[in-house]
Amino acid sequence: MEESQLEAIASQLSCPQGVAGIETGHKMNLLNAFITARTLEKLAASPGETIIEIGPGNGALSEAMLNTLGTEGSYYGIELSEDMANAAQQRLSKNQCNVEIMNCDCHHADIPAKSADGIMAVNLLYFIQDLDALFKQLKTWMKPGARVVFGVRSDKSLNSLPFVHYKFNVRTADEIVEIMSSNGFNDVDYSYHDEGEVMLGDMPLLVDSVIIHGRI
Numbered sequence: 001m002e003e004s005q006l007e008a009i010a011s012q013l014s015c016p017q018g019v020a021g022i023e024t025g026h027k028m029n030l031l032n033a034f035i036t037a038r039t040l041e042k043l044a045a046s047p048g049e050t051i052i053e054i055g056p057g058n059g060a061l062s063e064a065m066l067n068t069l070g071t072e073g074s075y076y077g078i079e080l081s082e083d084m085a086n087a088a089q090q091r092l093s094k095n096q097c098n099v100e101i102m103n104c105d106c107h108h109a110d111i112p113a114k115s116a117d118g119i120m121a122v123n124l125l126y127f128i129q130d131l132d133a134l135f136k137q138l139k140t141w142m143k144p145g146a147r148v149v150f151g152v153r154s155d156k157s158l159n160s161l162p163f164v165h166y167k168f169n170v171r172t173a174d175e176i177v178e179i180m181s182s183n184g185f186n187d188v189d190y191s192y193h194d195e196g197e198v199m200l201g202d203m204p205l206l207v208d209s210v211i212i213h214g215r216i
C-alpha cells in the first residue's frame with residue numbers, strides 16, 4: 001500500500017470524514033466491538049448515572065450502555081468529527097436516557113463540573129497529544145469517586161500497524177497509568193486481552209485490548 005493511502009487510513013481513524021469516514025465508522029464498529037465491550041464491562045454503568053464518552057464514532061457500540069442508563073440517566077458524547085457526531089446524534093437521540101452529543105474537540109467541551117459518574121473512551125488516547133491536559137480536564141467533570149475507563153491497543157499492537165507513523169501517539173499502558181496517577185487518579189490499573197488476528201479491509205492486523213481504569 002502507498003504511503004498516501006496509509007496516511008489516509010490514519011487520518012480517517014483520527015477523525016472520520018465524508019463518504020470514506022462513514023465507511024470507516026462502520027468498519028470500526030466491527031473491529032472495535034471486543035475492546036468496547038471490555039471497556040463497558042469495566043465501566044459498569046448503572047441506571048440513573050451520568051456517563052461521558054469521548055470519541056464514540058457513530059455511537060453504535062454505545063447503544064446498549066445507554067439503554068442501561070434509563071430515563072433518569074444522562075449520556076454526553078463528545079465527538080470531533082461532524083459526520084460521526086451527526087450519525088451518533090441520529091442513532092442515540094432516540095434513546096430513553098438524556099442524550100447530548102457535542103461536536104467538538106474534547107479539550108473544549110462544555111460539560112458541567114462534577115457531573116459525571118463515569119467517563120470512557122475507546123481508541124481515543126492515541127490522538128491526544130497532551131494527556132496531562134486531558135486528564136486534568138476530565139477530573140473537573142467527575143463527581144468524587146467517579147471512575148474512568150480507557151480502551152486502547154497495546155504499544156506492541158500499534159507498532160505493528162503500517163499506518164501508525166501518521167497521527168498516532170504510541171504509549172505503553174504503564175506510561176498512561178503513570179500520567180493518570182501523577183494527575184491524582186486513584187486505584188489505576190489495567191487488564192490485557194489478546195484478540196488475535198482481525199481484518200481491516202483486506203489488511204490482516206494482530207490486535208489486543210488494554211483496558212486502563214482509575215477513579216478520583
Ligand SMILES: C[S@@+](CC[C@H](N)C(=O)[O-])C[C@H]1O[C@@H](n2cnc3c(N)ncnc32)[C@H](O)[C@@H]1O
Pocket residue numbers: 013014015016028029032036054055056057058061078079080081084104105106107121122123124127
Ligand atoms: C479510532 S476512532 C474510535 C471510535 C470508537 N470509539 C471505536 O473504538 O470504534 C476515534 C474517534 O475519536 C474521535 N476523536 C479524535 N480526537 C478527538 C478529540 N480531540 N475530541 C473528541 N473526539 C475525538 C474521532 O473523530 C473518532 O471518531
